[in-house]
Amino acid sequence: MALNLLLVWLINALALLALPYLVPSVQVDSFTTALIAALLLGFVNSLIRPLIVLLTLPVTVLTLGLFIFVINGLLFWFVASFVKGFSVAGFWSAFFGAIVYALISWAASALVFGRPRVVVVRHDEFRR
Numbered sequence: 001m002a003l004n005l006l007l008v009w010l011i012n013a014l015a016l017l018a019l020p021y022l023v024p025s026v027q028v029d030s031f032t033t034a035l036i037a038a039l040l041l042g043f044v045n046s047l048i049r050p051l052i053v054l055l056t057l058p059v060t061v062l063t064l065g066l067f068i069f070v071i072n073g074l075l076f077w078f079v080a081s082f083v084k085g086f087s088v089a090g091f092w093s094a095f096f097g098a099i100v101y102a103l104i105s106w107a108a109s110a111l112v113f114g115r116p117r118v119v120v121v122r123h124d125e126f127r128r
Contacts, residue, residue: 004113011112012038015104016086022100025093029085037086040079049075072098 013034019026028034052071053060060067073095080088088094 007112008109009035009038009042011108012042012105015101015108016041018104019097019101022104023093023097025089026080026097027087033083033085037079037083040083041076044075044079069095069099072102076101 013031016028016034016038017031020028028037049071052075053068056067056071073091076098077088077091077094080086080094088097
Protein backbone atom coordinates (compact mmCIF):
# COMPACT_ATOMS: atom_id res chain seq x y z
CA MET A 1 0.00 0.00 0.00
CA ALA A 2 2.79 2.45 0.88
CA LEU A 3 4.55 1.53 -2.36
CA ASN A 4 1.39 2.34 -4.34
CA LEU A 5 1.13 5.70 -2.58
CA LEU A 6 4.74 6.53 -3.43
CA LEU A 7 4.18 5.41 -7.02
CA VAL A 8 1.11 7.64 -7.38
CA TRP A 9 3.11 10.55 -5.94
CA LEU A 10 5.87 9.92 -8.49
CA ILE A 11 3.32 9.67 -11.34
CA ASN A 12 1.75 12.98 -10.29
CA ALA A 13 5.18 14.65 -10.11
CA LEU A 14 6.01 13.38 -13.60
CA ALA A 15 2.64 14.65 -14.82
CA LEU A 16 3.53 18.08 -13.44
CA LEU A 17 6.87 17.94 -15.27
CA ALA A 18 5.07 17.13 -18.54
CA LEU A 19 2.47 19.87 -18.07
CA PRO A 20 4.56 22.86 -19.32
CA TYR A 21 4.96 21.13 -22.69
CA LEU A 22 1.17 21.14 -23.14
CA VAL A 23 0.23 24.30 -21.23
CA PRO A 24 3.13 26.76 -21.70
CA SER A 25 1.78 29.24 -19.15
CA VAL A 26 2.44 26.68 -16.39
CA GLN A 27 6.09 26.34 -15.39
CA VAL A 28 7.84 23.75 -13.22
CA ASP A 29 11.54 24.39 -12.59
CA SER A 30 12.80 21.00 -11.40
CA PHE A 31 11.89 17.48 -10.42
CA THR A 32 12.17 18.43 -6.74
CA THR A 33 9.73 21.27 -7.30
CA ALA A 34 7.37 18.84 -9.05
CA LEU A 35 7.58 16.42 -6.09
CA ILE A 36 6.80 19.17 -3.59
CA ALA A 37 3.96 20.57 -5.71
CA ALA A 38 2.48 17.10 -6.29
CA LEU A 39 2.58 16.40 -2.56
CA LEU A 40 0.95 19.74 -1.75
CA LEU A 41 -1.68 19.24 -4.48
CA GLY A 42 -2.49 15.86 -2.97
CA PHE A 43 -2.92 17.33 0.49
CA VAL A 44 -5.03 20.23 -0.76
CA ASN A 45 -7.21 17.92 -2.86
CA SER A 46 -7.78 15.54 0.02
CA LEU A 47 -8.20 18.04 2.87
CA ILE A 48 -9.41 21.40 1.55
CA ARG A 49 -11.23 20.47 -1.67
CA PRO A 50 -14.04 18.43 -0.02
CA LEU A 51 -14.85 21.33 2.30
CA ILE A 52 -14.93 23.83 -0.57
CA VAL A 53 -17.06 21.48 -2.69
CA LEU A 54 -19.51 21.13 0.19
CA LEU A 55 -19.68 24.90 0.77
CA THR A 56 -20.24 25.62 -2.92
CA LEU A 57 -22.70 22.80 -3.49
CA PRO A 58 -25.61 25.08 -4.50
CA VAL A 59 -23.49 26.75 -7.20
CA THR A 60 -22.22 23.36 -8.34
CA VAL A 61 -25.78 22.06 -8.67
CA LEU A 62 -26.89 25.18 -10.56
CA THR A 63 -24.01 24.80 -13.02
CA LEU A 64 -24.65 21.06 -13.38
CA GLY A 65 -21.27 20.24 -11.83
CA LEU A 66 -19.16 22.51 -14.03
CA PHE A 67 -18.19 24.67 -11.05
CA ILE A 68 -15.97 21.77 -9.91
CA PHE A 69 -13.59 22.73 -12.75
CA VAL A 70 -13.41 26.26 -11.34
CA ILE A 71 -12.64 24.88 -7.88
CA ASN A 72 -9.91 22.64 -9.30
CA GLY A 73 -8.37 25.57 -11.17
CA LEU A 74 -8.45 27.82 -8.11
CA LEU A 75 -6.82 25.16 -5.93
CA PHE A 76 -4.18 24.51 -8.60
CA TRP A 77 -3.46 28.26 -8.70
CA PHE A 78 -3.44 28.37 -4.89
CA VAL A 79 -0.77 25.65 -4.68
CA ALA A 80 1.31 27.38 -7.35
CA SER A 81 1.34 30.53 -5.22
CA PHE A 82 3.04 28.64 -2.36
CA VAL A 83 5.60 26.47 -4.15
CA LYS A 84 8.69 28.29 -5.34
CA GLY A 85 9.58 27.17 -8.86
CA PHE A 86 5.99 26.22 -9.74
CA SER A 87 4.23 29.10 -11.46
CA VAL A 88 0.91 29.60 -13.19
CA ALA A 89 0.28 32.73 -15.27
CA GLY A 90 -3.34 33.30 -14.19
CA PHE A 91 -6.74 31.79 -13.56
CA TRP A 92 -7.31 30.44 -17.07
CA SER A 93 -3.86 28.92 -17.12
CA ALA A 94 -4.64 27.24 -13.80
CA PHE A 95 -8.06 26.15 -15.07
CA PHE A 96 -6.70 24.43 -18.17
CA GLY A 97 -3.54 23.32 -16.37
CA ALA A 98 -5.59 21.51 -13.73
CA ILE A 99 -7.62 19.73 -16.42
CA VAL A 100 -4.56 18.67 -18.42
CA TYR A 101 -2.72 17.66 -15.21
CA ALA A 102 -5.64 15.45 -14.18
CA LEU A 103 -5.79 13.84 -17.62
CA ILE A 104 -2.04 13.14 -17.74
CA SER A 105 -2.07 11.77 -14.20
CA TRP A 106 -5.10 9.59 -14.92
CA ALA A 107 -3.61 8.19 -18.14
CA ALA A 108 -0.22 7.49 -16.54
CA SER A 109 -1.87 5.80 -13.55
CA ALA A 110 -3.96 3.66 -15.90
CA LEU A 111 -0.79 2.61 -17.75
CA VAL A 112 1.06 1.72 -14.56
CA PHE A 113 -1.73 0.15 -12.53
CA GLY A 114 -3.91 -1.21 -15.34
CA ARG A 115 -7.66 -1.28 -15.39
CA PRO A 116 -9.36 -1.15 -12.02
CA ARG A 117 -10.84 -4.46 -11.05
CA VAL A 118 -14.39 -4.71 -9.82
CA VAL A 119 -15.10 -7.61 -7.55
CA VAL A 120 -18.69 -8.66 -7.01
CA VAL A 121 -19.39 -10.71 -3.93
CA ARG A 122 -22.71 -12.47 -3.69
CA HIS A 123 -24.12 -13.74 -0.49
CA ASP A 124 -26.93 -16.17 -1.15
CA GLU A 125 -29.22 -16.60 1.75
CA PHE A 126 -29.59 -20.09 3.03
CA ARG A 127 -32.79 -21.73 1.93
CA ARG A 128 -34.85 -23.54 4.50
